[in-house]
Amino acid sequence: MNLPANFSLLAAMVFLAGGCTTTLPTMNSNFQNYTLDYNTPVNPPLQASLEKIDADLRAKYGLTTEQTDVGLFDLQTLRLAMVRPDHEEYAASVAKIGILLAYFQLHPAAATNLDALTRHELGLMVRPSSDEMATKFAKQMGLKEIQQVLDAYHFYDASRGGGLWMGKYYGKGGERIGDPVCDHSHAATVRQLLRYYIMLEQGKLVSPAASKTMLEIFARPDIPADDIKFVKGLAGRDLQIIRKWGSWEDWLHDTAIITGPGRKYILVALTHHPRGDEYLVELAGAVDDLMIRTAQAKQAR
Secondary structure, eight states: OOOOTTGGGGSOOOOOGGGOOOOOOOOOTTGGGOOOOTTOOOOHHHHHHHHHHHHHHHHHHTOOTTSEEEEEEETTTOOEEEESTTOOEEOGGGGHHHHHHHHHHHOGGGGTOOOHHHHHHHHHHHSSOOHHHHHHHHHHHOHHHHHHHHHHTTOEEGGGTEEOEEOBOSSSSSOBOOOTTTOOSEEEOHHHHHHHHHHHHHTOSSOHHHHHHHHHHHTOTTSOOOOSHHHHHTTTSSOEEEEEEEEETTEEEEEEEEEETTEEEEEEEEEESTTHHHHHHHHHHHHHHHHHHHHHHHHHO
C-alpha cells in the first residue's frame, strides 16, 4: 500500500496553541517501509539524550529506574530511542486504543461509512477516556475477539515481555482475562505502543481508510482534550497533539503523536509512581525542546 508521506495530516487538528498556524514538517520518504521490531537499533545520540532526560526527571521526582518506561520515535528522521521498551505495565485507559483498532478490524465498512453517533462515541472513549463508551464497544465485540485482533498484529508476545492487552471491561466487576506475563487486565509496553502509532501513521492498521478515520477520531476538535500530562507540559506551544493517556492509582501514562514546526514525533511514557504525572508534564517539554534543537541544527547545516 502506497500512501502519501503526510498521510496522517489529513486528520483534524487536536491541539493548536494560541491560534497560530503550524508549518507541518516534511515526512521521510522511507517512512512507509519502516518496521519497528525487536531487532530495530536505537539511534545512539538520541538514546543518550532520552536517557539523560529520564534520569534527570527521575532524580527530581524520586522515581527509580524500575518506575519509568519511555519511547521516542522521530517521524522525520526515523531515529529511535527507548528506555525499558519491553517492560510491561498495567495500562489503565491506554488499552482503549485496542478497542478502537478492534472495532475497525471487525467492522471494515466503518472505515468509510461510520455514522455520526458512533464516531462521536468512539471519540468520547479515546479523548476524555469514557469508561462507559469503552465498555459499550468492548461488550459488542467481546474481550477474546479484541485480543485476537491485537495478537494478529503481533502487539502482544508473551515470549518478549508482553505488550498490548485488553482483558477486562472498564468499571467494577465483570469478566476478567489476565495477560500471561503479569496477569494485568489491561497492559502495554513502550515498544508496542510505538508500533501502534507508527502503523497508524503509515495507514497499516486495518486499511488506509480505516487508519485515516481512526486518526480523525483521535483528533476530534468538538471533544476537548484533557489538559493533563503531555498536553499540560506542552501548553502554549505551536503544536498538534494526537494522544491517549491512562491513569489508575499510581500507574500514570501518556502516549502521543506530536507535530510542530520542523518536527513530528511519537512520545510514549509509562510510569508507576505517585509523582508520575509531574514526570510526564516535564518529560513532554524536555523532549519537545530536544526535538526543536534537532530541527534547528538540521536547518543550520
